[in-house]
Amino acid sequence: MLEEAVSLKRRLDGVVPPELLEKVPTSFEVIGSRAGAVAIIEIPPELEPYKYAIAKAVAEMNKHVRAVLRKVGGRSGEYRLYSYETLIEGPTEVLHKEHGYYIKVDPTKVFFSSRDQTDRLDVARRVGEGERVLYLFAGVGPYAVAMAKFAKPRAIVAVELNPWGFKYMVENFRLNKIKNAVAVHGDVAVVAPLFKRRYDRVLLTLPLGAYRYLPLAFECLESGGVVHFYHLGREEDPFSEAAEIVKNHCPECRIMERRVVRDYAPGVYKVRLDVYKP
Ligand SMILES: C[S@@+](CC[C@H](N)C(=O)[O-])C[C@H]1O[C@@H](n2cnc3c(N)ncnc32)[C@H](O)[C@@H]1O
Known part of the structure; x- marks a missing residue:
């Protein structure tokens, strides 16, 4: 709210x-x-x-x-x-309600923003039936809960470093009766390489620094898969830096969608690019 x-x-x-x-x-x-x-x-x-x-x-x-x-x-x-x-x-420690599901979280211990709820729904609506999803930088797992509630993925693997995030994520899957998502406690740089070429969709929800993990995200993707890449962009030209980074890492990839998620700081937006890898 x-x-x-x-x-x-x-x-x-x-x-x-x-x-x-x-x-x-x-x-x-x-x-x-x-x-x-x-x-x-x-x-x-x-x-x-x-x-x-x-x-x-x-x-x-x-x-x-x-x-x-x-x-x-x-x-x-x-x-x-x-x-x-x-x-x-x-x-x-509160039980946050959005779109009909609950997220247990203590915002003093782990990242959570109620302002991302529209984006969660938008991502969830793009998930196809039977997809395998790798959700990196997962926090307390809100995107996984939204995807499990509003789409029919086969499996979601969600990775988070903060032990509080992991603890709440496990609880949030239980609270929302989600059976097809697994929470992993660990560093993305260590965990993600174990999952090469296994996923149809990878979420990189770390606007400040996700670009460093873009090559890893592409390695985890099956061809024909999509990466949701989050980045920061200046108000006057929000997408070009993110698009340039994508082009440098994957010249053959196609940007299917560009969205401003929300304000991040004065004159700076959090943006999302949906990148299709042929
Ligand atoms: C911007 S928050 C997003 C959290 C969640 N996806 C959400 O939307 O509420 C990024 C999260 O990445 C986690 N993180 C940072 N570096 C990490 C790493 N190397 N491996 C795994 N998680 C990491 C942080 O603890 C934080 O919870």
Whole structure:
């Protein structure tokens, strides 16, 4: 859930001085469900004295929110995690609901973004019956759950390095009664070479750095297969760098689809290229 927070400004009218009201964020992310949710918000330094009032207003806007976290800096490290400042303390392990399935996750321990849910559905709808799918950089496994729910793949192998991601992924397959997906705990660079030429589809869901694994992804593909390659692109020309990388690694490949997944940073998009290998 991404809350449109026009009313956040309105709620803070009279609390935050008028000249700072325009700095109040226009959106925040809510991960969870009726059973409990965590709200994640970016608050600029100018609003430091009002951070707790902002957090209280956020919690009042969604009665399921138990904890409010403030992002500190960008995602970092191998596990691609934000650092958070806790503004309202509460449980951060939640059961997130999207498209009718559940994802158990603690966003302080493992990557998860509710903002990728449209992309998950879009990828799932492209999976053909009986396909074998290799899902690299799988986190808590949300793309695998979407594919298993909305398509009929024969098998999904999902690889994740973060032990918390692996733990939640196993649980998410169980929660959603998914029988045709296997979670693997390990480094993609070590695990993926074991699967050469065995897959019809490979997902490379690591926008910052997936290009380093593109040759490996192509090696894992059967001819006639597709790689979903994620990358970052500047707003004014989102796809050309990603397309150039694909061309360099696989001149015979054809780009079937180019999509902007979502905003990543000011002026930068997360993009996806679907690449067909003949
Ligand atoms: C951008 S997140 C995507 C997670 C998941 N696919 C999703 O959409 O929620 C990338 C994930 O790759 C994992 N990761 C990073 N390097 C890895 C590696 N060498 N092998 C396996 N997983 C890795 C991180 O821990 C992180 O969970």
